[in-house]
Amino acid sequence: MKRECSSISRLLEKYFDQEVTPEERSLVEGHLPDCSACRMALETMQNLKILIKNPVEEAVEKETFPWVWEKIERGIRQEEKPGLWESLWSWLDMISLRKKKILIPAVAAVVILILITAPLIYEKMSSYPVLSVVEYVESDTYNVMIYEREAPQVTVIWLFEGPEEEPLTS
Protein backbone atom coordinates (compact mmCIF):
# COMPACT_ATOMS: atom_id res chain seq x y z
CA MET A 1 0.00 0.00 0.00
CA LYS A 2 1.42 3.35 -0.98
CA ARG A 3 1.82 6.28 1.35
CA GLU A 4 -1.04 8.26 -0.18
CA CYS A 5 -3.39 5.27 0.31
CA SER A 6 -4.44 6.51 3.73
CA SER A 7 -5.77 9.75 2.24
CA ILE A 8 -7.25 8.03 -0.81
CA SER A 9 -8.89 5.23 1.17
CA ARG A 10 -11.02 7.83 2.94
CA LEU A 11 -12.38 8.77 -0.46
CA LEU A 12 -12.64 5.25 -1.80
CA GLU A 13 -16.08 4.51 -0.39
CA LYS A 14 -17.44 7.85 -1.55
CA TYR A 15 -15.90 7.17 -4.96
CA PHE A 16 -17.59 3.76 -5.06
CA ASP A 17 -20.91 5.37 -4.13
CA GLN A 18 -20.41 8.09 -6.76
CA GLU A 19 -20.52 10.82 -4.15
CA VAL A 20 -17.13 12.46 -4.83
CA THR A 21 -16.50 15.87 -6.36
CA PRO A 22 -14.80 15.98 -9.79
CA GLU A 23 -11.49 16.87 -8.07
CA GLU A 24 -11.76 13.93 -5.69
CA ARG A 25 -12.63 11.67 -8.58
CA SER A 26 -9.53 12.56 -10.54
CA LEU A 27 -7.45 12.14 -7.40
CA VAL A 28 -8.75 8.60 -6.87
CA GLU A 29 -8.53 7.66 -10.53
CA GLY A 30 -4.96 8.93 -10.69
CA HIS A 31 -4.07 6.72 -7.73
CA LEU A 32 -5.82 3.48 -8.65
CA PRO A 33 -3.63 2.24 -11.56
CA ASP A 34 -0.60 2.19 -9.28
CA CYS A 35 -2.23 0.74 -6.15
CA SER A 36 -3.40 -2.86 -6.07
CA ALA A 37 -4.59 -2.55 -2.44
CA CYS A 38 -7.04 0.21 -3.27
CA ARG A 39 -8.17 -1.61 -6.41
CA MET A 40 -8.79 -4.69 -4.31
CA ALA A 41 -10.75 -2.69 -1.75
CA LEU A 42 -12.95 -1.34 -4.54
CA GLU A 43 -13.38 -4.81 -5.96
CA THR A 44 -14.44 -6.14 -2.56
CA MET A 45 -17.09 -3.46 -2.31
CA GLN A 46 -18.31 -4.32 -5.80
CA ASN A 47 -18.46 -8.07 -5.03
CA LEU A 48 -20.37 -7.41 -1.85
CA LYS A 49 -22.85 -5.26 -3.71
CA ILE A 50 -23.42 -8.03 -6.27
CA LEU A 51 -23.84 -10.60 -3.52
CA ILE A 52 -26.43 -8.48 -1.75
CA LYS A 53 -28.26 -7.00 -4.70
CA ASN A 54 -28.46 -9.70 -7.38
CA PRO A 55 -30.74 -12.14 -5.54
CA VAL A 56 -33.07 -9.24 -4.78
CA GLU A 57 -33.21 -8.18 -8.42
CA GLU A 58 -33.90 -11.77 -9.46
CA ALA A 59 -36.72 -12.00 -6.94
CA VAL A 60 -38.24 -8.72 -8.16
CA GLU A 61 -38.07 -9.81 -11.80
CA LYS A 62 -39.81 -13.11 -11.04
CA GLU A 63 -42.48 -11.60 -8.83
CA THR A 64 -45.99 -11.23 -10.21
CA PHE A 65 -47.52 -9.75 -7.02
CA PRO A 66 -50.51 -12.08 -7.00
CA TRP A 67 -53.60 -10.63 -5.33
CA VAL A 68 -51.54 -8.07 -3.43
CA TRP A 69 -53.80 -5.14 -4.33
CA GLU A 70 -56.91 -7.17 -3.55
CA LYS A 71 -55.47 -8.04 -0.13
CA ILE A 72 -54.73 -4.37 0.50
CA GLU A 73 -58.32 -3.46 -0.37
CA ARG A 74 -59.59 -6.18 1.95
CA GLY A 75 -57.27 -4.96 4.71
CA ILE A 76 -58.59 -1.42 4.37
CA ARG A 77 -62.19 -2.65 4.44
CA GLN A 78 -61.52 -4.64 7.61
CA GLU A 79 -60.02 -1.59 9.25
CA GLU A 80 -63.06 0.46 8.33
CA LYS A 81 -65.38 -2.06 10.01
CA PRO A 82 -64.50 -1.75 13.68
CA GLY A 83 -65.01 -4.68 16.03
CA LEU A 84 -66.79 -4.49 19.37
CA TRP A 85 -63.73 -3.32 21.27
CA GLU A 86 -62.84 -0.77 18.61
CA SER A 87 -66.37 0.57 18.69
CA LEU A 88 -66.19 0.83 22.46
CA TRP A 89 -62.85 2.57 22.31
CA SER A 90 -64.00 4.98 19.66
CA TRP A 91 -67.07 5.70 21.77
CA LEU A 92 -64.83 6.36 24.75
CA ASP A 93 -62.72 8.56 22.53
CA MET A 94 -65.83 10.49 21.66
CA ILE A 95 -66.62 10.85 25.34
CA SER A 96 -63.17 12.20 26.00
CA LEU A 97 -63.55 14.47 22.99
CA ARG A 98 -66.81 15.70 24.43
CA LYS A 99 -65.16 16.17 27.75
CA LYS A 100 -62.47 18.24 26.15
CA LYS A 101 -64.28 20.12 23.45
CA ILE A 102 -67.98 20.12 24.18
CA LEU A 103 -68.59 19.23 27.80
CA ILE A 104 -66.30 21.84 29.34
CA PRO A 105 -67.89 24.85 27.55
CA ALA A 106 -71.34 23.39 28.17
CA VAL A 107 -70.71 22.98 31.90
CA ALA A 108 -69.22 26.48 32.04
CA ALA A 109 -72.33 27.90 30.33
CA VAL A 110 -74.66 26.10 32.76
CA VAL A 111 -72.67 27.32 35.77
CA ILE A 112 -72.79 30.90 34.50
CA LEU A 113 -76.52 30.57 33.86
CA ILE A 114 -77.09 29.25 37.37
CA LEU A 115 -75.02 32.04 38.90
CA ILE A 116 -77.03 34.66 37.00
CA THR A 117 -80.51 33.20 37.52
CA ALA A 118 -80.20 31.76 41.04
CA PRO A 119 -80.58 35.08 42.90
CA LEU A 120 -83.60 35.97 40.76
CA ILE A 121 -85.23 32.60 41.33
CA TYR A 122 -84.49 32.74 45.04
CA GLU A 123 -85.93 36.21 45.27
CA LYS A 124 -89.06 35.15 43.42
CA MET A 125 -89.53 32.04 45.53
CA SER A 126 -89.07 33.89 48.76
CA SER A 127 -91.87 36.29 47.77
CA TYR A 128 -94.34 33.47 48.30
CA PRO A 129 -95.54 33.10 51.87
CA VAL A 130 -94.03 30.23 53.73
CA LEU A 131 -96.86 29.02 55.90
CA SER A 132 -95.87 27.08 58.91
CA VAL A 133 -98.55 27.15 61.56
CA VAL A 134 -102.09 26.12 60.83
CA GLU A 135 -105.10 26.62 63.03
CA TYR A 136 -108.41 25.24 61.88
CA VAL A 137 -111.76 26.32 63.28
CA GLU A 138 -115.03 24.72 62.21
CA SER A 139 -118.48 26.27 62.62
CA ASP A 140 -121.94 25.62 61.13
CA THR A 141 -121.69 28.26 58.48
CA TYR A 142 -117.97 28.83 57.86
CA ASN A 143 -114.67 27.09 58.23
CA VAL A 144 -111.68 29.23 59.15
CA MET A 145 -108.02 28.41 58.59
CA ILE A 146 -105.32 30.59 60.10
CA TYR A 147 -101.79 30.50 58.81
CA GLU A 148 -98.81 32.34 60.09
CA ARG A 149 -95.82 33.10 57.99
CA GLU A 150 -92.36 32.35 59.27
CA ALA A 151 -91.74 36.02 58.93
CA PRO A 152 -93.12 37.75 61.99
CA GLN A 153 -96.25 39.88 62.13
CA VAL A 154 -97.93 38.34 59.07
CA THR A 155 -101.05 36.26 59.51
CA VAL A 156 -103.16 34.72 56.77
CA ILE A 157 -106.79 33.81 57.51
CA TRP A 158 -108.74 31.69 55.04
CA LEU A 159 -112.49 31.76 55.40
CA PHE A 160 -114.56 29.45 53.26
CA GLU A 161 -118.10 28.14 53.17
CA GLY A 162 -117.86 24.89 51.33
CA PRO A 163 -115.20 22.78 49.63
CA GLU A 164 -115.76 24.37 46.15
CA GLU A 165 -115.66 27.97 47.27
CA GLU A 166 -112.59 30.11 46.88
CA PRO A 167 -111.05 31.03 50.17
CA LEU A 168 -111.06 34.63 51.28
CA THR A 169 -107.80 36.07 52.38
CA SER A 170 -107.14 39.11 54.56
Place this chain on the structure above:
Amino acid sequence: MDVNEAQLISRCQQGDQEALKEIFNQYHQKLYRIAYGVVRHREEALDIVQEVFIKLFRSIHQFKGKSRFYTYLYRMTMNTAIDHTRKMKKVPPLSMDEEEGFQLSDDADKRPDRILDHKELEAKVKWAMDQLSPDQKAAFIFREIEGLSYQEIAEAVGSSIGTVMSRLHYGRKKVQELLKDYVERGR
Protein backbone atom coordinates in the same frame (compact mmCIF):
# COMPACT_ATOMS: atom_id res chain seq x y z
CA MET B 1 -42.79 16.26 -6.17
CA ASP B 2 -44.55 16.60 -9.52
CA VAL B 3 -48.10 17.91 -9.87
CA ASN B 4 -49.54 14.48 -10.64
CA GLU B 5 -48.06 12.96 -7.55
CA ALA B 6 -49.23 15.87 -5.40
CA GLN B 7 -52.75 15.39 -6.74
CA LEU B 8 -52.61 11.65 -6.10
CA ILE B 9 -51.49 12.23 -2.53
CA SER B 10 -54.18 14.83 -1.97
CA ARG B 11 -56.87 12.49 -3.32
CA CYS B 12 -55.55 9.67 -1.19
CA GLN B 13 -55.62 11.93 1.87
CA GLN B 14 -59.33 12.40 1.19
CA GLY B 15 -59.84 8.64 1.26
CA ASP B 16 -59.78 7.92 -2.49
CA GLN B 17 -58.75 4.27 -2.88
CA GLU B 18 -58.27 4.65 -6.64
CA ALA B 19 -55.51 7.17 -5.89
CA LEU B 20 -53.94 4.66 -3.53
CA LYS B 21 -54.06 2.08 -6.30
CA GLU B 22 -52.17 4.43 -8.60
CA ILE B 23 -49.53 4.96 -5.93
CA PHE B 24 -49.39 1.19 -5.52
CA ASN B 25 -48.84 0.69 -9.25
CA GLN B 26 -46.08 3.24 -9.20
CA TYR B 27 -44.20 2.04 -6.12
CA HIS B 28 -44.95 -1.59 -5.30
CA GLN B 29 -41.85 -2.98 -7.03
CA LYS B 30 -39.50 -0.54 -5.32
CA LEU B 31 -41.05 -1.24 -1.93
CA TYR B 32 -40.87 -4.97 -2.56
CA ARG B 33 -37.19 -4.60 -3.38
CA ILE B 34 -36.54 -2.86 -0.06
CA ALA B 35 -38.69 -5.33 1.91
CA TYR B 36 -37.07 -8.32 0.20
CA GLY B 37 -33.65 -6.79 0.88
CA VAL B 38 -34.39 -6.84 4.59
CA VAL B 39 -36.24 -10.15 5.04
CA ARG B 40 -34.95 -12.02 1.96
CA HIS B 41 -38.10 -14.10 1.84
CA ARG B 42 -40.79 -13.84 -0.82
CA GLU B 43 -44.00 -14.26 1.21
CA GLU B 44 -42.76 -12.11 4.05
CA ALA B 45 -41.75 -9.35 1.62
CA LEU B 46 -45.18 -9.46 -0.03
CA ASP B 47 -46.86 -9.25 3.39
CA ILE B 48 -44.73 -6.22 4.22
CA VAL B 49 -45.68 -4.44 0.98
CA GLN B 50 -49.33 -5.13 1.71
CA GLU B 51 -49.00 -3.85 5.28
CA VAL B 52 -47.20 -0.70 4.12
CA PHE B 53 -50.00 0.29 1.72
CA ILE B 54 -52.67 -0.30 4.37
CA LYS B 55 -50.64 1.79 6.83
CA LEU B 56 -50.11 4.44 4.16
CA PHE B 57 -53.84 4.77 3.52
CA ARG B 58 -54.44 5.12 7.25
CA SER B 59 -51.68 7.65 7.89
CA ILE B 60 -51.20 9.57 4.66
CA HIS B 61 -52.99 12.60 6.17
CA GLN B 62 -49.84 13.01 8.30
CA PHE B 63 -47.70 13.56 5.21
CA LYS B 64 -47.22 17.32 4.99
CA GLY B 65 -44.80 17.37 2.06
CA LYS B 66 -41.76 18.35 4.14
CA SER B 67 -39.80 15.45 2.67
CA ARG B 68 -40.10 13.83 -0.73
CA PHE B 69 -42.95 11.35 -0.89
CA TYR B 70 -40.82 8.38 -1.95
CA THR B 71 -38.43 8.86 0.99
CA TYR B 72 -41.50 8.93 3.27
CA LEU B 73 -42.70 5.68 1.71
CA TYR B 74 -39.24 4.08 1.84
CA ARG B 75 -38.90 4.94 5.51
CA MET B 76 -42.31 3.41 6.24
CA THR B 77 -41.31 0.26 4.35
CA MET B 78 -37.95 -0.02 6.09
CA ASN B 79 -39.51 0.42 9.53
CA THR B 80 -42.21 -2.14 8.78
CA ALA B 81 -39.65 -4.63 7.46
CA ILE B 82 -37.32 -4.17 10.44
CA ASP B 83 -40.25 -4.57 12.86
CA HIS B 84 -41.21 -7.71 11.00
CA THR B 85 -37.65 -9.05 11.34
CA ARG B 86 -37.72 -8.37 15.09
CA LYS B 87 -40.94 -10.34 15.43
CA MET B 88 -39.61 -13.21 13.33
CA LYS B 89 -36.38 -13.39 15.33
CA LYS B 90 -38.33 -15.07 18.08
CA VAL B 91 -38.48 -18.12 15.81
CA PRO B 92 -34.98 -18.59 14.35
CA PRO B 93 -35.27 -20.28 10.96
CA LEU B 94 -31.74 -21.66 10.80
CA SER B 95 -29.39 -23.20 13.31
CA MET B 96 -26.68 -20.62 13.40
CA ASP B 97 -24.44 -19.80 16.29
CA GLU B 98 -24.27 -16.04 16.39
CA GLU B 99 -21.05 -16.10 18.39
CA GLU B 100 -19.13 -18.40 16.10
CA GLY B 101 -20.78 -17.48 12.85
CA PHE B 102 -22.45 -19.55 10.20
CA GLN B 103 -21.13 -23.09 9.98
CA LEU B 104 -21.01 -24.70 6.57
CA SER B 105 -22.38 -28.19 6.53
CA ASP B 106 -19.83 -30.93 5.97
CA ASP B 107 -21.58 -32.09 2.79
CA ALA B 108 -21.36 -28.66 1.21
CA ASP B 109 -17.76 -28.34 2.28
CA LYS B 110 -16.88 -31.58 0.47
CA ARG B 111 -18.22 -30.37 -2.87
CA PRO B 112 -15.42 -30.10 -5.45
CA ASP B 113 -16.18 -26.51 -6.46
CA ARG B 114 -17.20 -25.45 -2.89
CA ILE B 115 -19.97 -23.38 -4.35
CA LEU B 116 -22.91 -23.28 -2.06
CA ASP B 117 -26.44 -23.92 -2.97
CA HIS B 118 -28.31 -20.73 -3.84
CA LYS B 119 -30.60 -21.03 -0.83
CA GLU B 120 -27.75 -21.63 1.53
CA LEU B 121 -25.90 -18.61 0.20
CA GLU B 122 -29.05 -16.54 0.64
CA ALA B 123 -29.35 -17.76 4.21
CA LYS B 124 -25.77 -16.75 4.86
CA VAL B 125 -26.33 -13.28 3.38
CA LYS B 126 -29.48 -12.86 5.46
CA TRP B 127 -27.67 -13.95 8.58
CA ALA B 128 -24.85 -11.47 7.90
CA MET B 129 -27.34 -8.65 7.32
CA ASP B 130 -29.13 -9.53 10.53
CA GLN B 131 -25.92 -8.86 12.46
CA LEU B 132 -26.19 -5.17 11.55
CA SER B 133 -27.99 -2.69 13.74
CA PRO B 134 -31.34 -1.50 12.28
CA ASP B 135 -29.77 1.86 11.38
CA GLN B 136 -26.80 0.27 9.62
CA LYS B 137 -29.10 -2.13 7.83
CA ALA B 138 -31.34 0.67 6.62
CA ALA B 139 -28.42 2.72 5.27
CA PHE B 140 -26.82 -0.34 3.67
CA ILE B 141 -29.99 -1.55 1.93
CA PHE B 142 -31.02 1.91 0.75
CA ARG B 143 -27.58 2.36 -0.79
CA GLU B 144 -26.74 -1.09 -2.14
CA ILE B 145 -30.16 -2.28 -3.22
CA GLU B 146 -32.18 0.83 -3.96
CA GLY B 147 -29.17 2.94 -4.99
CA LEU B 148 -30.20 6.04 -3.05
CA SER B 149 -27.74 8.89 -2.65
CA TYR B 150 -26.40 9.84 0.78
CA GLN B 151 -28.77 12.83 0.76
CA GLU B 152 -31.79 10.66 -0.04
CA ILE B 153 -30.85 8.12 2.63
CA ALA B 154 -30.43 10.92 5.18
CA GLU B 155 -33.92 12.16 4.29
CA ALA B 156 -35.44 8.69 4.48
CA VAL B 157 -33.95 7.83 7.86
CA GLY B 158 -34.12 11.35 9.30
CA SER B 159 -30.37 11.70 10.00
CA SER B 160 -27.48 13.81 8.78
CA ILE B 161 -25.36 12.82 5.78
CA GLY B 162 -22.35 12.33 8.07
CA THR B 163 -24.31 9.86 10.20
CA VAL B 164 -25.45 8.00 7.10
CA MET B 165 -21.85 7.74 5.80
CA SER B 166 -20.67 6.42 9.14
CA ARG B 167 -23.46 3.82 9.36
CA LEU B 168 -22.81 2.74 5.80
CA HIS B 169 -19.06 2.44 6.40
CA TYR B 170 -19.35 0.33 9.54
CA GLY B 171 -22.21 -1.72 8.10
CA ARG B 172 -20.20 -2.51 4.99
CA LYS B 173 -17.12 -3.44 6.99
CA LYS B 174 -19.11 -5.79 9.16
CA VAL B 175 -20.90 -7.58 6.32
CA GLN B 176 -17.67 -7.78 4.32
CA GLU B 177 -16.00 -9.45 7.25
CA LEU B 178 -18.86 -11.88 7.81
CA LEU B 179 -19.09 -12.77 4.12
CA LYS B 180 -15.34 -12.68 3.54
CA ASP B 181 -15.18 -16.13 1.92
CA TYR B 182 -17.78 -15.25 -0.70
CA VAL B 183 -16.67 -11.71 -1.37
CA GLU B 184 -13.10 -12.82 -1.97
CA ARG B 185 -14.22 -15.82 -4.00
CA GLY B 186 -15.83 -13.42 -6.42
CA ARG B 187 -12.42 -12.09 -7.44
